[in-house]
Amino acid sequence: xxxxxxxxxxxxxxxxxxxxxxxxxxxxxxxxxxxxxxxxxxxxxxxxxxxxxxxxxxxxxxxxxxxxxxxxxxxxxxxxxxxxxxxxxxxxxxxxxxxxxxxxxxxxxxxxxxxxxxxxxxxxxxxxxxxxxxxxxxxxxxxxxxxxxxxxxxxxxxxxxxxxxxxxxxxxxxxxxxxxxxxxxxxxxxxxxxxxxxxxxxxxxxxxxxxxxxxxxxxxxxxxxxxxxxxxxxxxxxxxxxxxxxxxxxxxxxxxxxxxxxx
Ligand SMILES: Nc1ncnc2c1ncn2[C@@H]1O[C@H](COP(=O)(O)OP(=O)(O)OP(=O)(O)O)[C@@H](O)[C@H]1O
Numbered sequence: 001x002x003x004x005x006x007x008x009x010x011x012x013x014x015x016x017x018x019x020x021x022x023x024x025x026x027x028x029x030x031x032x033x034x035x036x037x038x039x040x041x042x043x044x045x046x047x048x049x050x051x052x053x054x055x056x057x058x059x060x061x062x063x064x065x066x067x068x069x070x071x072x073x074x075x076x077x078x079x080x081x082x083x084x085x086x087x088x089x090x091x092x093x094x095x096x097x098x099x100x101x102x103x104x105x106x107x108x109x110x111x112x113x114x115x116x117x118x119x120x121x122x123x124x125x126x127x128x129x130x131x132x133x134x135x136x137x138x139x140x141x142x143x144x145x146x147x148x149x150x151x152x153x154x155x156x157x158x159x160x161x162x163x164x165x166x167x168x169x170x171x172x173x174x175x176x177x178x179x180x181x182x183x184x185x186x187x188x189x190x191x192x193x194x195x196x197x198x199x200x201x202x203x204x205x206x207x208x209x210x211x212x213x214x215x216x217x218x219x220x221x222x223x224x225x226x227x228x229x230x231x232x233x234x235x236x237x238x239x240x241x242x243x244x245x246x247x248x249x250x251x252x253x254x255x256x257x258x259x260x261x262x263x
Contacts (some may be wrong), residue, residue: 014039014074014177014207015060021068022055022231029055031231033069037177042203044218045211046242047228048252053211056228057179060209061094062087073177093175095183101165103155107146110154111137114169136172143201144168145194160191164198171202178202180210184217196221227252 015037022030030052037043045053058064059071062084071079079087088094101110115133129137141147144164149157154165163183170178183199184192192214199221202208212218218225218239225242227234229251235242242248 016072019069023067033232044222044225051228052231091176093170094179101154108150160187178208
């Protein structure tokens with residue numbers, strides 16, 4: 001019983017937002033939002049366009065600052081007091097939708113750059129890697145399914161492979177919390193399937209939040225789903241719970257036929 005009490009949950013939360021508000025020149029993109037994420041979760045964040053999903057991720061990674069309320073990481077770190085690069089160092093990794101990899105470098109070189117991120121480009125590529133670093137490279141290249149493409153130029157990879165490379169570049173920094181914005185967008189069915197499997201592999205060791213519009217993908221791979229609407233949390237639960245919820249159907253799933261509503 002104690003295990004699930006609100007107090008116990010707060011103690012084990014990797015992330016906790018309290019009465020969060022984000023104000024863009026008078027427009028409240030986030031309003032009165034309370035949110036908790038436990039260590040080890042794989043949480044999908046869904047909601048209609050403009051619900052505030054991206055803004056919430058922006059607050060978590062330090063890109064947007066709350067005008068009210070708090071976002072606490074690991075119980076005691078007040079995210080708003082830190083800059084984006086500090087938050088990355090604290091253990092929060094964010095992948096944006098567009099890949100930001102170096103197209104003219106090989107897959108391995110991109111991974112190396114990310115591994116030795118506080119060094120310059122040339123220095124990263126010519127300094128020796130330790131055996132521990134080599135182990136990490138092998139491990140994460142295999143995890144993202146690009147071991148046999150390590151020498152290929154990133155620019156020659158398929159869209160899906162580029163996305164996995166970028167995820168690999170985040171993973172190699174071993175963040176405790178990973179934020180992914182539509183990781184399967186634009187992928188083929190086979191790539192989408194592999195991406196879902198990759199999320200589950202990542203979730204063996206890391207806490208993950210995924211913003212997603214593709215309902216089929218959510219249905220297939222989500223454990224817990226949070227529905228946002230008009231800047232706050234509307235519902236949380238399994239996809240089955242969410243699908244049976246009238247309010248969710250009204251604001252979101254009922255909007256069938258629209259671009260992202262899925263079926
Ligand atoms: N920098 C900004 N300045 C002003 N308004 C903004 C800014 N960023 C976002 N907004 C507004 O805040 C609201 C929430 O946007 P947000 O991008 O977080 O929603 P979303 O749920 O991610 O939507 P989508 O699914 O379309 O990406 C929207 O109405 C958006 O127009």
